[in-house]
Amino acid sequence: MSVTAINRTLTAVLLAVLVAAPWVLPMFEAEFWLAITAEMLIWGLFAASANLLFGHVGLLSFGQALYFGFGMYGVAIGVDRFGLGFWPALGLGIAAAVAMAAVAGVFAVRLTWHYFAIITVVFSLIFYFLALRLKPLTGGDDGLSFAPPPVARFGDVTLSLGDETVQYLVILAFAVAAFAFQARLYASPLGRAFAAVRESERKAALLGIDVLKVRWIAFVIAGGLAGLAGALFAFYGRYASATYMYYVVSGEAVIWTIVGGTGTLLGPGIGAALLTLVREELSTVWEHYLLVVGAVVILTVVFAPRGIAGAWNAALARLPGVRS
């Protein structure tokens, strides 16, 4: 067997477990975990947007919270101010994030490495402070709460986010779709162009790849992923707040990605799941659990610089009878 085959099998098992969770968890009286798993999926999507830029195109963005925030506010303002339904509001959130990324991307992708990291933070800070200032529109620090509209109606049956199972399955469906999309993307010619730009900008340019255009496309797609995560998180929490646009939130996406495994498909999700788990479980036991998170982050990069997914693949490859 090869490492890829083992990982494919495990991914299929994971998917089956996630789909069965709403019916399996009540058997163990652990419904509580359904909401946590939904949150893990959302943060996993958010981390995936940082991973797309850093792991695949080699651009370290510390500003993904901006697009997450646009996704959140698109939904909250759409529902609260314009009275939109579930799907139009979701669409508005994603469209707002994509539009913002398309504009910011034109400027940001001209810069690389440190300068790129800094300009992405600067853009996100500008809109963070704007969101704090435009209180009538955004609610500022307090945020904007809303009552979520129903997802769909079939005759007499109404699917609403108030039902934990419906909410979880909606989030799971989007997460699975987004990961399937990424798998296709990275295997496509465009995905190869991403890798070429990451490995060597000059060689990519000599091969006839329009480096700026490829970077811009990646930036917009990553903005869309972050926007989707933000839109789902707005529906999940039933509110939007400027605090989620601060640079610390962007930093977390990068951290989760690197702890989970940069450039891998499931690494960002694993990192996000691990840290959500620590936050939910350890925080009930010990108030100062962030000390542990900080230590884990440092130990991971020092001793397993390829992240959890990288360490896992290396360990698998060392097993007898496994081809790398």
Next chain:
Amino acid sequence: MLANLATLALNGLAWGLIVALIALGLSIIFGLLDVINVAHGDLFMVGGVLAWTAVETTGSFAAALVVVPLLGMALGLATERFAIRPILRNPALTIVSTFGLSLILQEAVRATFGPAPRRLMAPLPGTLPVFGTNYEIYRLAAAVAAALALAAFFLFQQRTRFGTWMRAVRHDRETALTLGIPVARVQLLTFALGAALALLGGVIAAPITTVDFRAGVEILPACFMAVVIGGLGNLPGTAAAAVLLAVTEGVVSGLSDPTAARITSLCLMSAVLLLRPQGLFAGAAR
């Protein structure tokens, strides 16, 4: 109104000189190690907390001014050795490990010092008449202290052998290595020196602001702005940019409000990044 603006400009000057100290540390660490130290703001915050603790236990602000930067140096040495050195070849990973350090510092302070902000009494009470208003003596003293520390750092860099090594490593690491300069040791001490500057800034700023475990997260963007607008690796430019930004923010926030001032300086920073990524003062003396 004019007197009011003068006060705001003076506040900006004092604050800008303190930010310059912190930004200088950020800049030398970046210039010599290629490390973006995300925990740098938290080092500043720890300086304030330790100053508060020192004053509570010994009653002497002077003691804090001497001891706290030394503790910062020790903290910097340990951090470089254990969290930076093993992954120095991969700059992206060092951002992550300093982020981990930032979490640890904030949470350690929250666990011991507590989540509530506290105030430290100014060691020099009283006011002086300046431009027709009464201005706090301590703020002037803080500005002078920060300016002296900046001057001392530049003298150290220009006049001592170690300072020359630092400039050499920043200029061209490979050549410095072939010339027999102990690059690894220079980098280690540079990180420690940067940390000490941040803690010193924290001590000087403590009586002006509140001592709070979130102070680092708030000051970090201002320091990055100074480093970028001054030009990455351009130390006098960084110091000048810090003062310029703080005075501008002070005056703009007097005319409208602090958030508008922040947005103004962030837009200025975007323009500098896009139009003159080498910084506003490139070409001036290094």
